[in-house]
Amino acid sequence: MAFPDLRSFMRLLEDRGELLRITVPVSRDLEITEIADRMVKKGGPALLFENVTGSAYPVAIGLLGTKERVALALGVKDLDDLAAKVRGLIDLSGGGSKLGLLSNVTKLRDAMHLPPRRVTRAPVQEVVWRGDEVDLSRIPVLKCWPLDGGPFVTLPLVITKDPETDERNMGMYRVQVMDRNTTGMHWQRHKTGTRHLEKAKKLGRRLEVAVAIGGDPALIYAATAPLPPVPGLDEFALAGYLRGQRYPVVRGVTVDLDVPANAEFVLEGYVDPAEDWAVEGPFGDHTGFYTLPDLYPRFHVTAVTMRREPVYPATIVGRPPMEDAYLIEASERLFLPAAQLIIPEIADYHMPPAGVAHNLVVVSIKKTYPGQAYKVANGLFGLGQMMFAKVIVVVDEHVPVTDFEAVWREVTRRAVPGRDTLVTRGPIDVLDHSSRGWGYGGKLIIDATTKRPEEVGSAASSRDEQAGDLAPETFTPHAGTDLPTFEGVLAQHQTPDGYWLVALDKTRPGQARNLAAAFAAHPAARGIRHLLIADDLTDVHDLQDVWWTILNNIDAERDVWVQGDLLAWDGARKLPEEGFVREWPPKITMSPEIVGRVDALWHVYGLPEQWR
Structure with a gap:
């Protein structure tokens, strides 16, 4: 029409x-x-x-x-x-x-x-x-x-x-x-x-x-x-x-x-x-x-x-999900055939709202040989505005790329930190406030596909040699009262699929790295694959909120590293003492006065209560 x-x-x-x-x-x-x-x-x-x-x-x-x-x-x-x-x-x-x-x-x-x-x-x-x-x-x-x-x-x-x-x-x-x-x-x-x-x-x-x-x-x-x-x-x-x-x-x-x-x-x-x-x-x-x-x-x-x-x-833009997420999805669908024309093994791809377009791309592939995940990811980095992608996660064809939690479960199942993660560099969106330079920074590829023998290698640990690497059902998270306390940690949460989510009030340089070392050495870290360190305004029980903060606040080369058996992500703000010379921007929030005004006038606007 x-x-x-x-x-x-x-x-x-x-x-x-x-x-x-x-x-x-x-x-x-x-x-x-x-x-x-x-x-x-x-x-x-x-x-x-x-x-x-x-x-x-x-x-x-x-x-x-x-x-x-x-x-x-x-x-x-x-x-x-x-x-x-x-x-x-x-x-x-x-x-x-x-x-x-x-x-x-x-x-x-x-x-x-x-x-x-x-x-x-x-x-x-x-x-x-x-x-x-x-x-x-x-x-x-x-x-x-x-x-x-x-x-x-x-x-x-x-x-x-x-x-x-x-x-x-x-x-x-x-x-x-x-x-x-x-x-x-x-x-x-x-x-x-x-x-x-x-x-x-x-x-x-x-x-x-x-x-x-x-x-x-x-x-x-x-x-x-x-x-x-x-x-x-x-x-x-x-x-x-x-x-x-x-x-x-x-x-x-x-x-x-x-x-x-x-x-x-x-x-x-x-x-x-x-x-x-x-x-x-x-x-x-x-x-x-x-x-x-x-x-x-x-x-x-x-x-x-x-x-x-x-x-x-x-329109308004800001903290996702926003209206622009649906425009992005339209572009995904429109240009999927063109991407498949150039990289035929692509089954599907998605840019989740938590990644605000370029920060996260999930791509599923029809895998037939070792190393194919990296071939596809690097090919995507060369496709137009996909050059701005910060993190690319590659999964098997059967994994639904739009199921955010299923994708991250697959990451803990199939991607061993260090073995199946690769950091590189390239152009970054100039709106990215955390990159090492203006429009230039680190990128991360996570190969969460089923591994071929050549990709495991003879030097793999006994844990890595397991076909599934880490099945979420084998890990029982510790309750909040059982988790260790560390300086600056305001809240923390472990998930059944191997993620440790932390809200950190960062006050000194190097605090996130010290925290990661302490966490990795603690018995509660057994079975954990990813330590996600977010800022003090993050809800650790909201996976979307955590990943939105993390993906905005990392330069993959500087802020993602292997710590023991896990991958640590430093999504806390960066300090001048750490060599970050630009001003760190605030998260968008509405003023309490306007929030209160709209609450008070909602019935005057004539809008249904369900949308309040």
Whole structure:
């Protein structure tokens, strides 16, 4: 089903009971975030705030806040249908030859190469602000979290052209509103927008930019998708492929760029590469931690175009699970056939919400020879944005990659610390606050597949020679009263499958390593395979919370090591005395005042108690 614009999708959601209206006044400063966060974490409906203080325009949020709504937005019954849709275009066997394989790649490229359709009149240009009329404060841009540096556009479709080739790009880069006609432009070093700006600088000219807000939800998704570098394939083409029709665009009123004709708002302007960059941030990011202030380019808005009665769509990112987890899952399904085309032994893969995309990738394989898990993991590191993956866990084909607890049980069964773990280095997401360097750090591969004789080796211990290595049912965890006490340990918990989870109040350098040595030597550690040391704000009885903290707070080369018979993970904060020179960011939490306000007004909003 095609949606000509965002509001048609919203009408369908409302008809299905998947969108609720809130008519009472609500603040765009934190209050909407607190309400929306509760709804998405409990799988509640999308929300339309019709009365936003300080703005004449309503705010829609959570439109893609469940797996089912994302599937509906993309016109499929289930997200797995995305993989089937792509798989129907390619023969994974390659027709029995390399030539056949290449012909199918061409067929896929041609099927997805649907150029946008230019129109001369567009709803998004019914109202135009130019020059001094531009006032971004009139648009209900949200301040999402208490420490944010200001309001941020969180669903921006940022459009640029390569100054040399005119090749289009659309990406979702957050946009901080700095004053009435200036924003930040969060182009990270690996992003296409950065490359376009660098080319403009060499040519000595400004880079024109358009920021679309709203439009067909398929285009909003496409802006988040990690597209492969196929000539002629861009975000408009992907949206066209998903819809089976060319996407309508219109030329901007002050920029020579094509913008979505059915968007709600478009900000037009430029970035001057000769200009000093501005301090952008902090921002409560998708990692669940704040991204600290840094320097980024300024975007100067020369015009704002919009519909006569526009709706401002927004999302929030932060501590998982969040709305972006379902967009990530859509990308997993869409690009699974392409990954299998390149690495045929891949059965399935998944990026769990606790890993906030790049921090954890679980991949199941059809294993036929020793060392295959490492071959697959290293191949994944070479696939586009998968280069940012921090931890890759490889399991056998029969293991369900979406069953988080089953995956980690398989790790204790099949992966012996040191023997079946491999640390390497490579590019890291620049939003990662724990890496050894900005955008560069350690990576970890865990081979949790069934081992072949060649992979065990003659030097293996008698424990390692066992086929299952460690069966969870053979380990009985100690009760809390039986666990040892150590300095700084606020809470601890052992699981039946061999994990020791610890919340540590870290106050001195080297404390985590000393703790790991003491734990490994204690009788209570017998049968333990992994010691997970998290920070003092972690709930050790919540496996998702522990792994979310650990995966955010480690550089695998520095913070994961073999300690006796177990693998120690130091997910506590790093101190300057330990050589960590950057500031350690705080976890995102809402202010108690806003939490209390929303609690008190929940019945006033008219929202069901079940979502509270």
